[in-house]
Amino acid sequence: MTELIREIDPLRARLALARERGLRVGVVPTMGALHRGHLALIAEARRRAQVVVVTVFVNPTQFGPNEDFKKYPRTLEKDVEACRAMGAELVFAPENESVLYPPGDETRLRVPETTKHLEGAFRPTHFEGVATIVLKLFNVVGPGVAVFGRKDYQQLQVVTRMARDLFVPMEIVGIPTVREDDGLALSSRNAYLSPEDRQKARGIPEGLSAAVAAWEAGERHVQPLIAAARLPIAAGATSIDYVACADAVSMAPLDELARIERKAVLAIAARYGTTRLIDNVVLGEDPAPIG
Numbered sequence: 001m002t003e004l005i006r007e008i009d010p011l012r013a014r015l016a017l018a019r020e021r022g023l024r025v026g027v028v029p030t031m032g033a034l035h036r037g038h039l040a041l042i043a044e045a046r047r048r049a050q051v052v053v054v055t056v057f058v059n060p061t062q063f064g065p066n067e068d069f070k071k072y073p074r075t076l077e078k079d080v081e082a083c084r085a086m087g088a089e090l091v092f093a094p095e096n097e098s099v100l101y102p103p104g105d106e107t108r109l110r111v112p113e114t115t116k117h118l119e120g121a122f123r124p125t126h127f128e129g130v131a132t133i134v135l136k137l138f139n140v141v142g143p144g145v146a147v148f149g150r151k152d153y154q155q156l157q158v159v160t161r162m163a164r165d166l167f168v169p170m171e172i173v174g175i176p177t178v179r180e181d182d183g184l185a186l187s188s189r190n191a192y193l194s195p196e197d198r199q200k201a202r203g204i205p206e207g208l209s210a211a212v213a214a215w216e217a218g219e220r221h222v223q224p225l226i227a228a229a230r231l232p233i234a235a236g237a238t239s240i241d242y243v244a245c246a247d248a249v250s251m252a253p254l255d256e257l258a259r260i261e262r263k264a265v266l267a268i269a270a271r272y273g274t275t276r277l278i279d280n281v282v283l284g285e286d287p288a289p290i291g
């Protein structure tokens with residue numbers, strides 16, 4: 001049975017009981033519009049905890065002024081159904097913003113180095129909003145483990161850094177990106193794509209797969225790996241924000257002329273029409289998106 005909880009106090013009371021009984025709590029933070037990628041996060045949380053809380057909250061502070069906060073899909077009834085089918089015990093979905101941002105709220109969290117480049121450079125206030133809401137959710141839920149998707153790779157590094165720096169006593173787990181049959185990463189934002197742009201967006205998994213193929217053939221220099229990824233993406237994208245290689249932990253970009261000597265992520269952000277998509281592969285670790 002899945003319980004829908006809208007306020008902090010009843011959620012805390014319910015979880016205090018679980019903890020008293022020695023049960024480990026797992027949390028899956030989401031903004032709702034759940035798809036198979038989210039279901040994989042819930043399945044992982046279920047493997048690692050006895051009580052699973054899925055949070056559903058479209059967090060206003062992580063959207064920039066011209067971003068899609070207002071039109072972000074809100075599908076709570078279906079989301080609760082999906083959580084029920086996955087066996088999550090609790091869905092925490094605040095009825096309005098003031099549950100998590102009560103009047104007078106002003107504290108914000110910054111993780112300046114990990115957020116300096118890539119997404120952080122193009123969405124300057126985004127990670128401040130993410131880090132702040134994630135710590136709020138951790139403090140409300142008190143989980144032993146939280147599960148995030150590796151599609152939002154930089155977000156995973158930001159949350160991991162934040163939890164480590166602030167001694168948040170819990171485990172943070174990232175799980176592989178779930179993809180459509182043609183390799184496109186699942187994202188709630190895919191729903192915005194026109195059929196034509198959806199076709200063109202296949203250039204993203206094609207580009208990442210070309211980079212993985214080059215890596216597997218022994219290429220270790222940044223520039224050719226980026227070039228291999230960029231070509232198919234540039235063929236269909238309306239615009240490209242970045243195709244870049246970065247250190248897989250610090251997220252510092254690697255010089256285009258450098259040879260890769262440590263774990264690196266190849267990350268991209270591109271627009272198809274007005275829809276902005278992101279994706280990545282950790283070189284030497286992730287399989288090619290198109291198998």
Ligand code: PAF
Nearest residue numbers: 029030031059130133152
């Ligand atoms: O990845 C998301 O859906 C959001 O950024 C998160 C982690 C739920 C914070 O609002």
